[in-house]
Amino acid sequence: MRVDRRRFLIGAGAAGGALALLAAGLRSWRNSLPLGPLSTMVSAFPVRTAEDDEPDVPLSQWTLCVDGLVARPLTVDAAAWARLLRSAETRDFHCVEGWSVDKVRWAGVRLADLLHEAGPLRAATFVTFHALGGTYSDSLTLAESLDPEVMLADTLDGAPLAHEHGGPLRLVVPSQLGYKNVKWVTRVELSGAREIGY
Numbered sequence: 146m147r148v149d150r151r152r153f154l155i156g157a158g159a160a161g162g163a164l165a166l167l168a169a170g171l172r173s174w175r176n177s178l179p180l181g182p183l184s185t186m187v188s189a190f191p192v193r194t195a196e197d198d199e200p201d202v203p204l205s206q207w208t209l210c211v212d213g214l215v216a217r218p219l220t221v222d223a224a225a226w227a228r229l230l231r232s233a234e235t236r237d238f239h240c241v242e243g244w245s246v247d248k249v250r251w252a253g254v255r256l257a258d259l260l261h262e263a264g265p266l267r268a269a270t271f272v273t274f275h276a277l278g279g280t281y282s283d284s285l286t287l288a289e290s291l292d293p294e295v296m297l298a299d300t301l302d303g304a305p306l307a308h309e310h311g312g313p314l315r316l317v318v319p320s321q322l323g324y325k326n327v328k329w330v331t332r333v334e335l336s337g338a339r340e341i342g343y
Contacts, residue, residue, distance in 0.1 A: 201308040202277070202308075202313065203313060204223055204226070204299060204305070204312070204313035204314075205223045206223070207222070207223060207226075207313045207314065207331070208220060208221065208222050208331065209221040209226070209297070209314060209330065209331060209332070209333070210331065210332045210333070211259055211260070211262075211263045211332075211333045211335075212263075212332070212333075212334055212335070213269065213273075213334040213335035213336050214265065214266040214268050214269035214335040214336055214337060215260075215263035215264055215265055215266060215269070215335050216263070216264030216265075216266060217262065217263050217264050218263065219259065219262060219263050221259075226254070226299075229254045229258065229259070230254065230255075230258055231252060231253065231254060232252065232253065232254065232255045232296060233250065233251065233252040234250075234251055234252075234294060234296070234317075234319070235248050235249065235250045235251075236248075236249060236251070236294070236317075236319035237249065237319070238319075238326075239322055240322060240324075241322045241324055249301065249302065250300075250301070250302045250303060251296060251298040251300065251301060251317045252298060252299070252300040252303075253296045253297050253298035253299045253300065253314070253317070254296060254297050254299075255293060255295070255296050256272075256290050256291075256295045256296055256297060256316075256333075257290070257291045257292070257293060257295070259297070259333065260272070260287075260290060260291065260333075260335075263335070265287060265335050266335070268337045269287055269335040269336065269337065270286065270287050270336075270337055270338075271284050271285070271286055271287060271335070271336050271337070271338060271339045271340070272284060272285050272286075272287055272290040272333060272334070272335055272336075273333075273334045273335075273336060273340040273342065274316050274327040274330050274332070274333055274334075275327075275330070275331060275332035275333075275334065276327055276328055276329045276330065276331065277329040277330075277331040278329060281327060281328070281329075281342070282327065282340060282342040283324065283325055283327050283340075283342040284339050284340045284341075284342055285318065285321075285325070286339075287335070289318070289320075289321075292318075292320065294317075294318075294319045294320065295316070295317065295318050295319075296316075296317050297314045297315070297316060297317070297330060298311075298314070298315050298316075298317045299312065299313055299314055299315075308329075310328070311326075311327075311328030311329055311330075312329075314329070314330045314331075315327070315328050315329070315330065316328075316330050
């Protein structure tokens with residue numbers, strides 16, 4: 146079928162206009178989202194929790210236990226936490242729901258350093274992280290837990306970790322989706338079997 150020049154130009158113009166409107170609509174829709182791939186603002190970080198109440202306990206009153214199949218069980222209070230070697234990293238955060246926050250700046254203590262202090266026994270193959278509320282827990286293999294990027298973070302983007310984001314201590318596992326990054330970690334338990342968790 147032959148199309149004359151006039152009809153071709155009208156059709157091309159209409160198609161171009163439609164594409165421009167679509168692009169503008171997508172930009173508007175993207176800008177209306179609570180976060181985007183380039184967002185690093187704490188306020189744009191969605192809050193998800195399974196706990197009935199979000200624990201709101203300051204780091205000064207927090208206690209972290211590392212126990213189970215370890216040679217030296219640890220009870221880490223605020224004073225002991227302050228003496229630990231600190232680390233920082235910037236990583237993208239991805240949720241199983243399909244959203245991401247790029248370049249999130251975390252700081253805290255590498256989990257491997259804590260586990261080294263506790264001395265995992267030979268039978269220990271898994272590490273379970275328990276949230277203060279008692280509802281949420283999840284686990285990693287011991288090998289995953291010893292990855293140098295895995296940490297217990299107490300700051301987010303340079304500010305103390307807010308309670309709604311898991312403060313005062315949150316597990317950060319950059320290689321895993323968000324649900325593995327347990328909030329309000331109060332107990333780290335080493336065992337010989339994986340706990341399914343929440």
